[in-house]
Amino acid sequence: MLIAIDVGNTQTVMGLFDNDDLVDRWRVSTVRERTADEYRLYFAGLLRQDGHDLEDVDGIALSSVVPSVKEAVTRLAEDMVDGPIVVVGPGTRTGMAINIDNPREVGADRVVNSVAAVHKHGPPVVSVDFGTSTNFDVIDASGAYIGGSIAPGLEISEKALIAATAALRSVDTVAPRAAIGRSTVEAMQSGLVFGHAGMVDGIIDRLVAEIESDDEIPVVATGGLASTIVPHCRSVRLVDDRLTLDGLRLIYLMNTEE
Helix, strand or coil: CEEEEEECCCEEEEEEEECCEEEEEEEEECCCCCCHHHHHHHHHHHHHHCCCCHHHCCEEEEEECCHHHHHHHHHHHHHHCCCCEEECCCCCCCCCCECCCCHHHCCHHHHHHHHHHHHHHCCCEEEEEECCEEEEEEECCCCCEEEEEEEECHHHHHHHHHHCCCCCCCCCCCCCCCCCCCCHHHHHHHHHHHHHHHHHHHHHHHHHHCCCCCCCCCEEEECCCHHHHHHHCCCCCEECCCHHHHHHHHHHHHHHCC
16 A cells, blocks of 8 residues: 655645545545654554554655755655655656756655646636645646746734734634624635635636637636635635645655556
Protein backbone atom coordinates (compact mmCIF):
# COMPACT_ATOMS: atom_id res chain seq x y z
CA MET A 1 0.00 0.00 0.00
CA LEU A 2 0.98 3.62 -0.52
CA ILE A 3 0.97 6.41 2.05
CA ALA A 4 0.46 9.88 0.57
CA ILE A 5 1.38 12.76 2.88
CA ASP A 6 0.82 16.46 2.26
CA VAL A 7 2.36 18.72 4.92
CA GLY A 8 0.79 22.16 5.02
CA ASN A 9 1.60 25.09 7.26
CA THR A 10 -1.36 24.39 9.54
CA GLN A 11 -2.55 20.87 8.78
CA THR A 12 -1.07 17.63 7.48
CA VAL A 13 -3.23 15.32 5.38
CA MET A 14 -2.32 11.67 5.09
CA GLY A 15 -4.02 9.03 2.95
CA LEU A 16 -3.54 5.28 2.64
CA PHE A 17 -4.04 3.86 -0.85
CA ASP A 18 -4.56 0.27 -1.91
CA ASN A 19 -3.85 0.71 -5.62
CA ASP A 20 -6.21 3.57 -6.56
CA ASP A 21 -8.61 2.94 -3.66
CA LEU A 22 -8.27 5.45 -0.82
CA VAL A 23 -8.89 3.15 2.13
CA ASP A 24 -8.14 5.60 4.95
CA ARG A 25 -7.48 9.29 5.43
CA TRP A 26 -6.40 11.51 8.31
CA ARG A 27 -6.16 15.29 8.78
CA VAL A 28 -3.98 16.36 11.73
CA SER A 29 -2.22 19.48 12.96
CA THR A 30 1.23 20.20 11.56
CA VAL A 31 3.74 20.25 14.42
CA ARG A 32 7.05 21.64 13.21
CA GLU A 33 9.01 20.54 16.28
CA ARG A 34 8.31 16.80 15.92
CA THR A 35 11.33 14.61 15.27
CA ALA A 36 11.47 11.71 12.82
CA ASP A 37 11.10 9.27 15.75
CA GLU A 38 8.04 11.13 17.02
CA TYR A 39 6.48 11.08 13.55
CA ARG A 40 7.13 7.34 13.32
CA LEU A 41 5.23 6.69 16.56
CA TYR A 42 2.47 9.09 15.54
CA PHE A 43 1.93 7.62 12.07
CA ALA A 44 2.15 4.06 13.39
CA GLY A 45 -0.56 4.91 15.92
CA LEU A 46 -2.86 6.32 13.23
CA LEU A 47 -2.42 3.20 11.12
CA ARG A 48 -2.93 0.80 14.03
CA GLN A 49 -6.13 2.42 15.22
CA ASP A 50 -7.71 1.62 11.85
CA GLY A 51 -6.36 -1.90 11.60
CA HIS A 52 -3.23 -1.26 9.52
CA ASP A 53 0.46 -1.59 10.22
CA LEU A 54 3.66 0.04 9.03
CA GLU A 55 4.61 -3.29 7.47
CA ASP A 56 1.62 -2.89 5.12
CA VAL A 57 3.25 0.17 3.54
CA ASP A 58 5.47 -0.36 0.50
CA GLY A 59 5.76 3.21 -0.79
CA ILE A 60 5.46 6.84 0.31
CA ALA A 61 4.64 10.01 -1.63
CA LEU A 62 5.35 13.29 0.16
CA SER A 63 4.76 16.95 -0.52
CA SER A 64 5.59 19.62 2.04
CA VAL A 65 5.75 23.40 2.31
CA VAL A 66 7.39 23.17 5.76
CA PRO A 67 11.13 22.38 5.36
CA SER A 68 11.69 21.08 8.91
CA VAL A 69 8.77 18.66 8.69
CA LYS A 70 9.75 17.61 5.17
CA GLU A 71 13.21 16.68 6.46
CA ALA A 72 11.85 14.74 9.45
CA VAL A 73 9.24 12.83 7.45
CA THR A 74 11.74 12.04 4.68
CA ARG A 75 14.12 10.52 7.26
CA LEU A 76 11.20 8.60 8.72
CA ALA A 77 10.17 7.33 5.28
CA GLU A 78 13.67 6.05 4.54
CA ASP A 79 13.59 3.98 7.74
CA MET A 80 9.95 2.94 7.48
CA VAL A 81 9.63 1.33 4.04
CA ASP A 82 11.78 -0.68 1.69
CA GLY A 83 9.89 0.57 -1.36
CA PRO A 84 10.09 3.81 -3.33
CA ILE A 85 9.91 7.22 -1.68
CA VAL A 86 8.85 10.11 -3.89
CA VAL A 87 9.30 13.62 -2.49
CA VAL A 88 7.69 16.21 -4.77
CA GLY A 89 10.09 18.98 -5.71
CA PRO A 90 12.34 20.22 -8.51
CA GLY A 91 13.30 17.30 -10.70
CA THR A 92 10.29 15.16 -9.80
CA ARG A 93 8.46 13.84 -12.86
CA THR A 94 4.95 15.33 -12.98
CA GLY A 95 3.99 15.15 -16.65
CA MET A 96 3.29 18.88 -16.54
CA ALA A 97 5.29 21.79 -17.94
CA ILE A 98 5.77 24.62 -15.42
CA ASN A 99 5.64 27.79 -17.49
CA ILE A 100 6.38 30.56 -14.99
CA ASP A 101 9.38 32.82 -14.45
CA ASN A 102 11.04 30.55 -11.87
CA PRO A 103 9.59 27.01 -11.92
CA ARG A 104 11.60 25.98 -8.83
CA GLU A 105 9.66 28.37 -6.58
CA VAL A 106 6.24 26.76 -7.11
CA GLY A 107 5.04 25.08 -3.92
CA ALA A 108 4.84 21.29 -4.08
CA ASP A 109 1.21 21.34 -2.98
CA ARG A 110 0.27 23.61 -5.89
CA VAL A 111 1.91 21.28 -8.40
CA VAL A 112 0.24 18.23 -6.85
CA ASN A 113 -3.22 19.83 -6.96
CA SER A 114 -2.68 20.90 -10.56
CA VAL A 115 -1.67 17.41 -11.68
CA ALA A 116 -4.80 15.93 -10.10
CA ALA A 117 -7.07 18.66 -11.49
CA VAL A 118 -5.87 18.04 -15.06
CA HIS A 119 -6.14 14.28 -14.64
CA LYS A 120 -9.73 14.53 -13.39
CA HIS A 121 -11.13 17.43 -15.40
CA GLY A 122 -8.78 17.99 -18.32
CA PRO A 123 -7.18 21.29 -19.32
CA PRO A 124 -7.76 24.16 -19.02
CA VAL A 125 -8.70 24.04 -15.36
CA VAL A 126 -8.35 26.12 -12.19
CA SER A 127 -7.83 24.61 -8.73
CA VAL A 128 -8.45 26.50 -5.48
CA ASP A 129 -6.93 25.20 -2.25
CA PHE A 130 -8.51 26.61 0.93
CA GLY A 131 -5.84 26.25 3.59
CA THR A 132 -3.56 28.56 5.57
CA SER A 133 -3.43 30.56 2.37
CA THR A 134 -6.01 30.36 -0.40
CA ASN A 135 -4.11 29.24 -3.49
CA PHE A 136 -5.41 29.58 -7.04
CA ASP A 137 -3.58 27.53 -9.67
CA VAL A 138 -4.15 27.73 -13.42
CA ILE A 139 -3.47 25.10 -16.07
CA ASP A 140 -3.88 26.27 -19.66
CA ALA A 141 -5.37 24.43 -22.64
CA SER A 142 -2.02 22.74 -23.42
CA GLY A 143 -1.89 21.21 -19.93
CA ALA A 144 0.90 23.49 -18.70
CA TYR A 145 0.95 25.15 -15.30
CA ILE A 146 1.03 28.92 -15.93
CA GLY A 147 0.78 30.40 -12.43
CA GLY A 148 -2.03 31.71 -10.30
CA SER A 149 -2.71 33.72 -7.18
CA ILE A 150 -2.04 33.43 -3.45
CA ALA A 151 -4.33 35.15 -0.95
CA PRO A 152 -4.53 35.13 2.85
CA GLY A 153 -6.63 32.23 4.07
CA LEU A 154 -9.83 32.64 6.06
CA GLU A 155 -8.25 31.86 9.43
CA ILE A 156 -5.27 34.15 8.80
CA SER A 157 -7.69 36.96 7.97
CA GLU A 158 -9.56 36.41 11.23
CA LYS A 159 -6.36 36.36 13.29
CA ALA A 160 -5.12 39.57 11.65
CA LEU A 161 -8.45 41.30 12.32
CA ILE A 162 -8.44 40.30 15.98
CA ALA A 163 -4.77 41.22 16.47
CA ALA A 164 -5.28 44.70 15.05
CA THR A 165 -8.40 45.58 17.05
CA ALA A 166 -9.00 46.08 20.74
CA ALA A 167 -12.56 44.85 21.11
CA LEU A 168 -12.99 42.03 18.57
CA ARG A 169 -12.67 38.41 19.60
CA SER A 170 -12.52 35.09 17.78
CA VAL A 171 -15.78 33.79 16.27
CA ASP A 172 -16.86 30.54 14.68
CA THR A 173 -16.07 30.82 10.98
CA VAL A 174 -19.54 29.91 9.75
CA ALA A 175 -21.98 31.90 7.67
CA PRO A 176 -24.35 34.14 9.66
CA ARG A 177 -28.12 34.26 9.14
CA ALA A 178 -27.77 37.11 6.65
CA ALA A 179 -25.16 39.42 5.20
CA ILE A 180 -26.45 42.20 7.45
CA GLY A 181 -25.04 41.10 10.80
CA ARG A 182 -27.36 41.77 13.74
CA SER A 183 -24.53 41.52 16.26
CA THR A 184 -20.79 41.99 16.33
CA VAL A 185 -20.31 38.24 16.00
CA GLU A 186 -22.58 38.04 12.95
CA ALA A 187 -21.00 41.14 11.44
CA MET A 188 -17.58 39.50 11.73
CA GLN A 189 -18.88 36.23 10.28
CA SER A 190 -20.42 38.12 7.38
CA GLY A 191 -17.20 39.93 6.62
CA LEU A 192 -15.05 36.83 6.99
CA VAL A 193 -17.13 34.19 5.20
CA PHE A 194 -18.98 36.28 2.62
CA GLY A 195 -15.96 38.53 2.17
CA HIS A 196 -13.71 35.54 1.48
CA ALA A 197 -16.24 34.08 -0.94
CA GLY A 198 -16.41 37.41 -2.76
CA MET A 199 -12.62 37.53 -2.95
CA VAL A 200 -12.58 34.03 -4.42
CA ASP A 201 -15.17 34.93 -7.06
CA GLY A 202 -13.34 38.13 -7.96
CA ILE A 203 -9.98 36.43 -8.41
CA ILE A 204 -11.44 33.53 -10.40
CA ASP A 205 -13.22 35.97 -12.72
CA ARG A 206 -9.89 37.66 -13.45
CA LEU A 207 -7.99 34.37 -13.89
CA VAL A 208 -10.58 32.85 -16.22
CA ALA A 209 -10.64 36.03 -18.32
CA GLU A 210 -6.91 35.56 -19.01
CA ILE A 211 -7.21 31.91 -20.12
CA GLU A 212 -7.71 31.30 -23.81
CA SER A 213 -10.63 28.89 -24.12
CA ASP A 214 -13.93 28.72 -25.97
CA ASP A 215 -15.42 26.39 -23.35
CA GLU A 216 -16.44 26.89 -19.76
CA ILE A 217 -13.40 26.37 -17.54
CA PRO A 218 -13.94 24.04 -14.57
CA VAL A 219 -12.91 25.32 -11.15
CA VAL A 220 -12.26 22.64 -8.51
CA ALA A 221 -11.84 23.39 -4.81
CA THR A 222 -10.06 21.44 -2.11
CA GLY A 223 -8.60 22.02 1.37
CA GLY A 224 -9.90 22.02 4.91
CA LEU A 225 -11.94 25.22 4.56
CA ALA A 226 -13.49 24.49 1.15
CA SER A 227 -16.76 23.26 2.67
CA THR A 228 -17.09 26.54 4.61
CA ILE A 229 -16.54 28.91 1.69
CA VAL A 230 -17.62 27.16 -1.52
CA PRO A 231 -21.39 27.15 -0.74
CA HIS A 232 -21.22 30.96 -0.86
CA CYS A 233 -19.22 31.21 -4.11
CA ARG A 234 -20.85 31.53 -7.51
CA SER A 235 -17.68 30.60 -9.42
CA VAL A 236 -16.87 27.25 -7.77
CA ARG A 237 -19.15 24.25 -8.19
CA LEU A 238 -16.76 21.33 -7.70
CA VAL A 239 -15.33 20.29 -4.32
CA ASP A 240 -12.82 17.43 -4.20
CA ASP A 241 -11.48 16.84 -0.71
CA ARG A 242 -9.05 14.15 -1.94
CA LEU A 243 -7.57 16.19 -4.79
CA THR A 244 -4.13 16.58 -3.18
CA LEU A 245 -3.90 12.93 -2.14
CA ASP A 246 -4.88 11.76 -5.61
CA GLY A 247 -2.28 14.08 -7.11
CA LEU A 248 0.38 12.59 -4.87
CA ARG A 249 -0.61 9.07 -5.93
CA LEU A 250 -0.43 10.03 -9.62
CA ILE A 251 3.02 11.61 -9.23
CA TYR A 252 4.22 8.58 -7.27
CA LEU A 253 3.19 6.31 -10.14
CA MET A 254 4.89 8.54 -12.72
CA ASN A 255 8.16 8.28 -10.81
CA THR A 256 8.08 4.56 -9.94
CA GLU A 257 6.46 2.76 -12.86
CA GLU A 258 8.72 1.72 -15.71
